[in-house]
Amino acid sequence: MNKQLLSFNNIMKVVCKYYGVKKEDVLTVQRQQELVAARHMFCNMCRSYTSSTTLSIGRYIGRDHSTVVFGANKIDMLYEFDKATKADRDAISYAILNGHIKAPSCKDIVDIDWKEGTVTFMRKGVATTERIIRFLNKNHSKEAI
Numbered sequence: 001m002n003k004q005l006l007s008f009n010n011i012m013k014v015v016c017k018y019y020g021v022k023k024e025d026v027l028t029v030q031r032q033q034e035l036v037a038a039r040h041m042f043c044n045m046c047r048s049y050t051s052s053t054t055l056s057i058g059r060y061i062g063r064d065h066s067t068v069v070f071g072a073n074k075i076d077m078l079y080e081f082d083k084a085t086k087a088d089r090d091a092i093s094y095a096i097l098n099g100h101i102k103a104p105s106c107k108d109i110v111d112i113d114w115k116e117g118t119v120t121f122m123r124k125g126v127a128t129t130e131r132i133i134r135f136l137n138k139n140h141s142k143e144a145i
Helices: 008-019 033-049 054-061 065-081 083-098 132-138
Strands: 109-113 118-123 126-131
Touching: 008 033, 008 054, 008 083, 033 054, 033 065, 033 083, 054 065, 065 083, 083 126
Parallel strands: none
Antiparallel strands: 109 118, 118 126
16 A cells, blocks of 8 residues: 555645635634535545654644544544445545546436435446435546536
């Protein structure tokens, strides 16, 4: 495994690309849902894929170590129960370990649940559900249309 893929900068780059947000925004004190989700996922990925302390992860994002612990634990808890969080963490883990994000294309959509705010798509015979906003953020380029 390439150690360069596991740096804070690379993990942040992957998380920001996945959520469709800017690094500068993630590092601010803003509490928009997408920014908070990206921060929590960053903390979780850093704890999973680096040997860094929660104190050093917190310094990188301008937060206290307890914020890092809370964010990482929240993703772990949601991973067990929330299909969208599971899909998010799995996709981001894949991107961190392999150097690129596997984003589904619009042609893979099999169901959209507007009430729940989720989209289900089929890839290699496996149905995956994620939040609509994340699907759109990852697929807004001309290639996906």
